[in-house]
Amino acid sequence: MLRLSRKTLLALEAVIDIAFNARPEPVQAREITARQGVPQRYLEQVMQQLVRAGILKGVRGPRGGYRLAKERRRISVGDIVRAAELAEDENTEDVLPKSELGARIVTPFIQTLQEEVMTRLEAITVEDLCQKARAAGVSVDDHIASDFTI
Amino acid sequence: MLRLSRKTLLALEAVIDIAFNARPEPVQAREITARQGVPQRYLEQVMQQLVRAGILKGVRGPRGGYRLAKERRRISVGDIVRAAELAEDENTEDVLPKSELGARIVTPFIQTLQEEVMTRLEAITVEDLCQKARAAGVSVDDHIASDFTI
DNA sequence: TAGGTATTCCGGGAAACAACCGGGGTTTGT
DNA sequence: ACAAACCCCGGTTGTTTCCCGGAATACCTA
Numbered sequence: 001m002l003r004l005s006r007k008t009l010l011a012l013e014a015v016i017d018i019a020f021n022a023r024p025e026p027v028q029a030r031e032i033t034a035r036q037g038v039p040q041r042y043l044e045q046v047m048q049q050l051v052r053a054g055i056l057k058g059v060r061g062p063r064g065g066y067r068l069a070k071e072r073r074r075i076s077v078g079d080i081v082r083a084a085e086l087a088e089d090e091n092t093e094d095v096l097p098k099s100e101l102g103a104r105i106v107t108p109f110i111q112t113l114q115e116e117v118m119t120r121l122e123a124i125t126v127e128d129l130c131q132k133a134r135a136a137g138v139s140v141d142d143h144i145a146s147d148f149t150i
Numbered sequence: 151m152l153r154l155s156r157k158t159l160l161a162l163e164a165v166i167d168i169a170f171n172a173r174p175e176p177v178q179a180r181e182i183t184a185r186q187g188v189p190q191r192y193l194e195q196v197m198q199q200l201v202r203a204g205i206l207k208g209v210r211g212p213r214g215g216y217r218l219a220k221e222r223r224r225i226s227v228g229d230i231v232r233a234a235e236l237a238e239d240e241n242t243e244d245v246l247p248k249s250e251l252g253a254r255i256v257t258p259f260i261q262t263l264q265e266e267v268m269t270r271l272e273a274i275t276v277e278d279l280c281q282k283a284r285a286a287g288v289s290v291d292d293h294i295a296s297d298f299t300i
Numbered sequence: 301t302a303g304g305t306a307t308t309c310c311g312g313g314a315a316a317c318a319a320c321c322g323g324g325g326t327t328t329g330t
Numbered sequence: 331a332c333a334a335a336c337c338c339c340g341g342t343t344g345t346t347t348c349c350c351g352g353a354a355t356a357c358c359t360a
Contacts, residue, residue: 002264003153003235005319009260013252020251028334035249042321048336061329062333077259085153099185101170102163105283109227110154110162117267133255155346178307192348198309211356212306 002117004081010038011046011084012077015055019072019126020133026065046084053083072130078121154231160188161196161234162227165205169222169276170283176215196234203233222280228271 013036018027029047033040047066050056057069068075163186168177179197183190197216200206207219218225 012256060335064334100288106162210308214307
């Protein structure tokens with residue numbers, strides 16, 4: 001199957017959470033953890049990967065938090081997935097198969113498939129998902145209201 | 151990224167290896183390990199998953215080995231991937247996100263993507279990959295000749 | 301027909317690796 | 331001074347990979 005790590009899911013939810021929230025003030029990590037129910041320390045770690053990838057922008061100090069670094073329509077799902085996955089496995093030494101069959105057929109086949117999926121993910125932006133959320137009836141009011149249920 | 155486990159790659163290569171080899175006698179695990187350079191014990195484990203999934207058929211005793219359980223065009227890549235992946239993770243307890251945004255938007259989005267990829271994989275058969283191998287110039291003679299380099 | 305051998309089958313479990321999580325401290329802005 | 335993002339690093343848990351010892355089964359020879 002296509003396995004995405006929990007970290008990637010987290011990153012996706014966090015970015016959309018911030019994008020969906022239209023407040024002028026930045027969104028604090030604490031709010032997101034309250035909504036998603038994940039340990040705050042772990043989420044901050046993921047957030048910083050997103051900051052380093054140029055997707056989020058951190059604002060320090062009191063009343064600080066995170067904000068999108070670009071417009072919603074300029075951030076693709078592929079960007080987020082890459083930022084989350086590509087963080088620690090820098091080795092990327094693809095176990096090259098010895099057999100001709102493996103090297104010439106199944107490896108290229110898998111690579112092509114991966115590229116196709118990635119292309120598909122690059123075509124979908126955070127903007128698209130936000131519109132979908134609105135269409136699905138997730139109201140901004142409920143969203144913001146839950147900020148105070150900490 | 152779309153991460154496939156080594157086990158899945160192995161399963162794919164093994165099945166295609168057997169399918170590409172047109173001999174009447176079954177193919178032994180030992181031959182495949184010699185060609186792919188993988189530990190024999192591990193490969194046998196993968197092979198048995200494929201047997202239980204109804205993709206391969208094991209033939210015991212001397213001159214035994216593995217054979218396709220069905221025609222080449224009736225075995226899809228999706229079948230093989232499912233058989234290899236779905237073996238040990240029977241838990242499948244999808245970590246359901248608490249937030250509305252996660253539950254209503256990103257989870258369905260990911261699921262749809264997974265289903266699309268799976269549908270895509272079901273449409274490609276072992277027969278297709280064998281034809282591709284022949285077109286790519288992987289000769290059957292070389293393939294069989296390597297049987298005796300053990 | 302009986303026994304020896306080659307091979308698939310089966311379960312358990314060690315070893316390596318990645319994912320997950322937390323601590324302590326530093327920097328930055330209010 | 332305080333509140334938050336930042337940074338490094340180590341510990342825990344879980345998954346993947348790999349190995350081992352044996353049992354079952356089929357072929358071969360005598």
